[in-house]
Amino acid sequence: METVVFVGAGSMAEAVIAGIVEQGAIEPHNVYVMNKSDDERLFSLQQKYGISIVCKERKIMRTADLIVLATKPKDIHQVMADIHPLLSDDAAILSVIAGVSIATMEEGLGKRPIARSMPNTSATIGKSATGVAMNSTVDETMRQHVLRLLGAIGLVKEVEEDDLHTVTALSGSGPAYVYYLAEALEEAATSKGLSPDVARSLIIQTLEGAAAMLKQTGIEPAELRENVTSPNGTTAAGLQALEERSFKAIIGECIEKAAARSRELGAQS
Numbered sequence: 001m002e003t004v005v006f007v008g009a010g011s012m013a014e015a016v017i018a019g020i021v022e023q024g025a026i027e028p029h030n031v032y033v034m035n036k037s038d039d040e041r042l043f044s045l046q047q048k049y050g051i052s053i054v055c056k057e058r059k060i061m062r063t064a065d066l067i068v069l070a071t072k073p074k075d076i077h078q079v080m081a082d083i084h085p086l087l088s089d090d091a092a093i094l095s096v097i098a099g100v101s102i103a104t105m106e107e108g109l110g111k112r113p114i115a116r117s118m119p120n121t122s123a124t125i126g127k128s129a130t131g132v133a134m135n136s137t138v139d140e141t142m143r144q145h146v147l148r149l150l151g152a153i154g155l156v157k158e159v160e161e162d163d164l165h166t167v168t169a170l171s172g173s174g175p176a177y178v179y180y181l182a183e184a185l186e187e188a189a190t191s192k193g194l195s196p197d198v199a200r201s202l203i204i205q206t207l208e209g210a211a212a213m214l215k216q217t218g219i220e221p222a223e224l225r226e227n228v229t230s231p232n233g234t235t236a237a238g239l240q241a242l243e244e245r246s247f248k249a250i251i252g253e254c255i256e257k258a259a260a261r262s263r264e265l266g267a268q269s
């Protein structure tokens with residue numbers, strides 16, 4: 001993959017750029033970025049990652065191998081109308097936009113290789129959990145390129161396109177749920193008198209340790225939970241409070257609502 005152009009220069013574009021540049025997946029000067037209006041933002045990304053900026057004539061779009069769509073879902077039609085006339089027939093598309101279907105992109109950009117992905121912001125440090133679906137125009141070489149690029153920002157799983165709504169709800173939005181949990185734990189701990197510094201360190205290590213236990217032992221989450229839970233002990237008392245407030249039902253509703261919103265964003269675009 002010679003040249004990659006990011007259309008959209010927001011937080012997700014930056015997370016992916018940071019990941020692929022810092023993991024050495026592509027030469028930084030072969031990465032181009034453009035946005036709607038904020039030149040300062042482009043200069044700052046250029047300075048920070050050594051990448052290139054798409055100039056006013058946008059000539060690079062004609063020779064770009066891969067276009068990464070990283071705008072908000074509501075802007076997709078404007079973006080496609082803007083860039084379609086500039087693209088070569090061979091240019092492939094990688095979208096990170098929530099909800100917007102491959103069919104919508106084929107309508108706006110013509111039948112060409114299109115991969116629709118859902119990374120998350122942990123791409124910034126090479127730890128994204130990404131789902132991706134590709135259209136039938138993607139050949140094996142392109143498929144490997146896309147998997148390599150997304151692999152540079154973390155774990156990548158190929159899924160059916162329709163499952164991307166669930167992936168979006170689960171791992172696309174997922175970091176926010178974990179940060180919310182961290183906020184709640186910290187507020188509870190400091191209200192009991194623990195210093196914010198100590199609470200923060202213990203929470204981070206607890207999250208990291210639990211994730212590593214899940215990953216390294218391969219033991220079921222329920223069994224790991226049971227291992228922590230002494231009969232009539234502190235964990236049992238804590239878990240009882242979560243059960244009384246229907247913790248699993250709340251999480252179920254959270255995923256349901258987020259996935260439904262992903263479908264809505266797609267339908268509105």
Ligand SMILES: NC(=O)C1=CN([C@@H]2O[C@H](COP(=O)(O)OP(=O)(O)OC[C@H]3O[C@@H](n4cnc5c(N)ncnc54)[C@H](O)[C@@H]3O)[C@@H](O)[C@H]2O)C=CC1
Pocket residue numbers: 007008009010011012013034035036037038070071072073075078079082096097098118119120121172173
């Ligand atoms: N923030 C997150 O955690 C994740 C976001 N996403 C998806 O990434 C996409 C981008 O999200 P953010 O980076 O948070 O948005 P953002 O609002 O920070 O950035 C959007 C960018 O698109 C640009 N843009 C808008 N219209 C344009 C046009 N016509 N031509 C060129 N550039 C244009 C804006 O100038 C801006 O740079 C969204 O579709 C979102 O669903 C996907 C996974 C995770």
Ligand SMILES: O=C(O)[C@@H]1CCC=N1
Pocket residue numbers: 098168172173
């Ligand atoms: O909140 C959103 O719509 C985007 C998609 C996944 C994470 N952020």
